[in-house]
Amino acid sequence: MQVQDHNFLITGAASGLGAATAERLVAGGARVVLCDLSDAVEAIASRLGESAIACQGDITSADDIQVAVDRAVSLGGLHGVVHCAGVVSVAKLLDREGNPADLEAFAKTVNINLVGTFNVLRLAAAAMAGNPPEGEDGERGIIIDTASIAAFDGQVGQAAYSASKAGVAGMTLPLARELSRQGIRVMTIAPGVFETPMMSGIPEDAVSALSAAVPFPKRLGKAAEFAALAEQIVTNTMLNGEVIRLDGGIRMQ
Numbered sequence: 001m002q003v004q005d006h007n008f009l010i011t012g013a014a015s016g017l018g019a020a021t022a023e024r025l026v027a028g029g030a031r032v033v034l035c036d037l038s039d040a041v042e043a044i045a046s047r048l049g050e051s052a053i054a055c056q057g058d059i060t061s062a063d064d065i066q067v068a069v070d071r072a073v074s075l076g077g078l079h080g081v082v083h084c085a086g087v088v089s090v091a092k093l094l095d096r097e098g099n100p101a102d103l104e105a106f107a108k109t110v111n112i113n114l115v116g117t118f119n120v121l122r123l124a125a126a127a128m129a130g131n132p133p134e135g136e137d138g139e140r141g142i143i144i145d146t147a148s149i150a151a152f153d154g155q156v157g158q159a160a161y162s163a164s165k166a167g168v169a170g171m172t173l174p175l176a177r178e179l180s181r182q183g184i185r186v187m188t189i190a191p192g193v194f195e196t197p198m199m200s201g202i203p204e205d206a207v208s209a210l211s212a213a214v215p216f217p218k219r220l221g222k223a224a225e226f227a228a229l230a231e232q233i234v235t236n237t238m239l240n241g242e243v244i245r246l247d248g249g250i251r252m253q
Helices: 016-027 041-051 062-074 103-128 159-182 204-213 223-235
Strands: 007-011 031-036 052-056 080-083 141-146 184-191 243-246
Touching (some): 007 062, 007 103, 016 031, 016 041, 016 080, 031 041, 031 062, 041 052, 052 062, 062 103, 141 223, 184 223
Parallel strands (some): 007 080, 031 052
């Protein structure tokens, strides 16, 4: 599928990976609907101009996401989704006094990162299935999810986050197989340690240590590099049912 003259829904679009992806796709000639819980998404849409529409919403809300999907459909059909919205959480199963972790906090992380992803996918896929097939392959749409290397290399305190992202990775192949009937591809990107607002609270010495742990290049990833991979996935129809680690070769200890 080509980026130009196609319509994309991007979640988590107010900053970081989502905002960079929106900028990349608009530069390639796409129209984008930007969905985020933060009202900062309005500023991103304004900066991108007439090709961008802001749609503030919660990915766990069926109503909010249906509104965002409908906005894309009103542009002439929803052709692609890049789902970047999510949260990071850190909590040990047992604290220093031996008290068990809070169950509601675990459920909240899984609800946002995993159930929220499923919510976006189910509503987007329903809209894409009605698209006319395009090209020699009869493609109708592309879905790109965001997992994390924590799905595979989770660290201490990342049980909820790792479990939620492992769930996203685990959905990729079965959904790609199911949606093949409709000509819809499903892919997942698993970023390593990236320069995003989620990293803003980490001390400088910790950032330096993380950078040094990356085999090459010895630095944190840039949002523009995530966006470039998302664009490549959109345009390369043979990419389907796979989770791609984008991490410079790092394997977390």
